[in-house]
Amino acid sequence: AQKITQTQPGMFVQEKEAVTLDCTYDTSDQSYGLFWYKQPSSGEMIFLIYQGSYDEQNATEGRYSLNFQKARKSANLVISASQLGDSAMYFCAMREPQTASNQFYFGTGTSLTVIP
Amino acid sequence: GAGVSQSPSNKVTEKGKDVELRCDPISGHTALYWYRQRLGQGLEFLIYFQGNSAPDKSGLPSDRFSAERTGESVSTLTIQRTQQEDSAVYLCASSLVRAAYNEQFFGPGTRLTVL
Numbered sequence: 303a304q305k306i307t308q309t310q311p312g313m314f315v316q317e318k319e320a321v322t323l324d325c326t327y328d329t330s331d332q333s334y335g336l337f338w339y340k341q342p343s344s345g346e347m348i349f350l351i352y353q354g355s356y357d358e359q360n361a362t363e364g365r366y367s368l369n370f371q372k373a374r375k376s377a378n379l380v381i382s383a384s385q386l387g388d389s390a391m392y393f394c395a396m397r398e399p400q401t402a403s404n405q406f407y408f409g410t411g412t413s414l415t416v417i418p
Numbered sequence: 419g420a421g422v423s424q425s426p427s428n429k430v431t432e433k434g435k436d437v438e439l440r441c442d443p444i445s446g447h448t449a450l451y452w453y454r455q456r457l458g459q460g461l462e463f464l465i466y467f468q469g470n471s472a473p474d475k476s477g478l479p480s481d482r483f484s485a486e487r488t489g490e491s492v493s494t495l496t497i498q499r500t501q502q503e504d505s506a507v508y509l510c511a512s513s514l515v516r517a518a519y520n521e522q523f524f525g526p527g528t529r530l531t532v533l
Contacts, residue, residue, distance in 0.1 A: 335519050345507060347524035354519055393460065397520075405474065406451065406511075406522055410460040 304328065306394050308409035315384045316417050322369070323379040323412045325394030331355075335397040336377040338368065341411070342390040350392075353377055384416045420444070422525035424510050430531045431500055439495040439528045443512030448490050451522060453509040454479075461509065467493060468515075500532045 307326045315321035327336065338350040353361045353368045361368040369378040381388055394409040423442040431437050443450050452464040463477035467487040478484070482501075487493035497504055507529050511522035 335521075337521055339524075345527055345529075347509065347511070347522075349521045349523070352519055352521055395522075405463060405466055406513075408453075408461040408463075 304409075305407035306396055306409035308394055308412050310412045311410070312413045312415070314415050314417055315381075315388075317386060318383055320380060320382045321384055321414065323381070323392050323394075323414065325377045325379065325409060327375050327377060327394075327396045327407075329375075329396065329398055331398050331400050333398075333400055335399070336368070336370070337395040337397070337406075338366070338377075338379045339393045339395060340388075340390045341393065342387075347393075351379070381414075386416050386418060389414060389416045422510055422512050422523050424508075424525035424528050426528060427526065428529045428531075430533065432533050433502060434499055436496065436498045437500055437530065439497075439508050439510075439530070441493045441495070441510030441512075441525060443491070443493070443510070444523055446490075446514070447512035447523070448515050449513040449520075450487055450493050451511045451513070452485055452493070452495050453511065454506045455509055455527070456506045464495070464508075497530075500530075502532050505530055505532045 334355045336353040340348045351361050351363045351366045351368050353370045360370050365382045367380045391411045393411045396407045425440045448469045450467040453461040465485045466474040482498045485495045507527040509527045510525045513522045514520040
């Protein structure tokens with residue numbers, strides 16, 4: 303089974319509008335971390351936001367917020383007031399620190415295009 | 419402080435040649451990861467080092483791929499007898515020790531082209 307599932311290969315959003323990028327995850331651990339990364343066309347991976355499994359509040363970082371629904375095992379990224387510079391690939395990831403491998407698991411990504 | 423660095427940034431090689439890719443993690447980061455990203459694709463886990471523990475090599479696609487890391491410092495990823503399907507960007511990332519909230523910091527990647 304996939305650890306991280308991103309079902310939207312591509313998304314379009316009008317500039318200044320909000321957009322939600324979906325992410326669901328699969329784990330039997332109680333302690334885990336969820337991350338979102340942005341990868342612009344330049345190729346660098348930029349950390350955006352983190353949500354811990356025990357955090358009761360949804361994480362927010364500026365225009366980014368994470369809609370964490372633990373029972374549904376979903377961790378959607380919400381970008382408010384989209385800007386042209388938000389056009390990029392977005393990857394959802396999970397870390398399971400209690401496992402022996404301590405790996406990060408990445409989804410296949412969502413390509414976001416912001417339309418002027 | 420410096421981030422994760424990788425060298426070379428670009429490598430063009432001929433099929434059948436060996437290549438070595440280098441990663442310098444952030445100082446103090448005991449965890450180091452290698453990923454492969456083919457054009458337009460997601461990240462494919464290759465190998466993970468944690469301190470002096472045995473590495474997790476479960477993602478290496480074939481025995482042509484190997485990686486080394488001495489202690490908590492530099493790592494090298496070696497691809498022997500390169501094939502055209504090895505063409506990709508190879509990303510290295512480092513992280514602090516085992517904790518759910520420790521994000522990975524990525525290097526700029528090495529773009530490998532096998533002719």
